[in-house]
Amino acid sequence: MPEGHTIHRLAKDYAAAFTGTAPQVTSPQGKFSDAAALLTGTRLTTTEAHGKHLFLGFTESWVHIHLGLFGKVGFGPTPEPPPTDTVRLRLTNDTTYVDLRGPTTCALITPAEKQAIHDRLGPDPLRTDADHTTAYRRVARSRTTIAALLMDQKIIAGVGNVYRAEVLFRHGIDPYRAGRDITPAEWEAMWTDLVELMHEGVRNNRIDTVRPEHTPEAMGRPPRVDDHGGEVYVYRRANLPCHICGTEIRTADLAARNLFWCPKCQRR
DNA sequence: TCCTTATGTACAA
DNA sequence: TGTACCTAAGGAC
Numbered sequence: 001m002p003e004g005h006t007i008h009r010l011a012k013d014y015a016a017a018f019t020g021t022a023p024q025v026t027s028p029q030g031k032f033s034d035a036a037a038l039l040t041g042t043r044l045t046t047t048e049a050h051g052k053h054l055f056l057g058f059t060e061s062w063v064h065i066h067l068g069l070f071g072k073v074g075f076g077p078t079p080e081p082p083p084t085d086t087v088r089l090r091l092t093n094d095t096t097y098v099d100l101r102g103p104t105t106c107a108l109i110t111p112a113e114k115q116a117i118h119d120r121l122g123p124d125p126l127r128t129d130a131d132h133t134t135a136y137r138r139v140a141r142s143r144t145t146i147a148a149l150l151m152d153q154k155i156i157a158g159v160g161n162v163y164r165a166e167v168l169f170r171h172g173i174d175p176y177r178a179g180r181d182i183t184p185a186e187w188e189a190m191w192t193d194l195v196e197l198m199h200e201g202v203r204n205n206r207i208d209t210v211r212p213e214h215t216p217e218a219m220g221r222p223p224r225v226d227d228h229g230g231e232v233y234v235y236r237r238a239n240l241p242c243h244i245c246g247t248e249i250r251t252a253d254l255a256a257r258n259l260f261w262c263p264k265c266q267r268r
Numbered sequence: 269t270c271c272t273t274a275t276g277t278a279c280a281a
Numbered sequence: 282t283g284t285a286c287c288t289a290a291g292g293a294c
Binding site (some may be wrong): 104 | 276
């Protein structure tokens, strides 16, 4: 379930369980075995997230993890169960084990390689070093749709398909508007909102975007049941009535991803 | 048991 | 723009 909030949460969870310890590192699936052998016996000193990229800092080098669409991480107490053959990376110390499966990336990198990743990523609403005005400069010059720009990690890091759909809804912005038609005030408002929503996402480990006055309880409707876990306005609600105006939520393909929006609440 | 789908990205043409 | 890659769950048979 990887948007930026998930990765920042994982950075905290890895740190809480392993910082200061020298975990046993293994790769039951095999693709990370050589690196795992090198890392075993060295200390995990720090962890960090930028957008959807996770970095585990060991004494000598960094492990760079990107979950992609399918990657999953699971923690548990020791004693650890025998790993299944899809576990790419397992860390185990005296109290905790953690398994990583299905990542797009799991690699040892140097500090210079890590810096190169930071350099190609845009500002991350969850990082204190983020400067949203640099992102707006790129948005304001672009003829690309705002829906595509919000998913472009070079422009803004950490937003995925759920936050994209939801923040556009919350600000009444039609997803097909060009970046250059987004006003500074609109960008500022979306950014501020993302900072809040994503911090809440880290705390709760799920995406909730529905304002208190529109919750199922407040509106007298049944709670949402969706395996992504959170309460949302439009994401994966195609052909269901908009929580606010009742219009059917629309869906379309945009750059090979599913886009969702309310044609009445979100105007050009 | 097979098929579809998914909160992502990179690379080829 | 299309396709490849990584995994697991749910639904159709």
